[in-house]
Amino acid sequence: TTKATALNGYYIPKDTCVFINQWQVNHDENLWKDPSAFKPERFLNAAGTEVNKMESEKVLSFGLGKRRCIGETIGRWEIFLFLTTLLQQLEFSLRPGDEVDITPQYGLTMKYKKCESFQIKQRFPMNNSS
Structure with missing residues (x-):
């Protein structure tokens, strides 16, 4: 202040x-x-x-008012490109039988209690035929 x-x-x-x-x-x-x-x-x-x-x-991802992030426009495009690339190339799922505990753990940043149940696979595996 x-x-x-x-x-x-x-x-x-x-x-x-x-x-x-x-x-x-x-x-x-x-x-x-x-x-x-x-x-x-x-x-x-x-x-x-x-x-x-x-x-x-x-949604206040980039702040508000005169202190709003000056890089908001490029930040939004970067998030879009990053997320669409991940969704295009990878398949996200939970391991069979596992559950996610979304109990928040508070601090300066917030994270979820248990996120080890996710599995990520490449959608289109590279063919290693030489």
């Missing part, structure tokens, strides 16, 4: 380092119905043909 301030009844002294709980913002039940469920369709219009810009703007 550059000066002492009060926010929502909390006093924040000058020169305090403040971290935003971005996970909580992106899982706010006031904005999202069932925020922990994987529902990419929530970002589409009613017909399912286009991205609903108003809904997708609620």
Whole structure:
């Protein structure tokens, strides 16, 4: 903070380092119905043909306001290229009989408790016929 301030009844002294709980913002039940469920369709219009810009703007991946990430445009393209390449080249699944424990472990970053049950296979294995 550059000066002492009060926010929502909390006093924040000058020169305090403040971290935003971005996970909580992106899982706010006031904005999202069932925020922990994987529902990419929530970002589409009613017909399912286009991205609903108003809904997708609620996700704060790159910050907000004048401190918003200057590299957002290139970052979005990089994420798109990286993700589409992974999905094109690899097949993701769970090992048979295994379950994923998605209990969050909180800290400066958040991770899931158990992620060892995933298996990744190459979709189109290279032929080693010489």
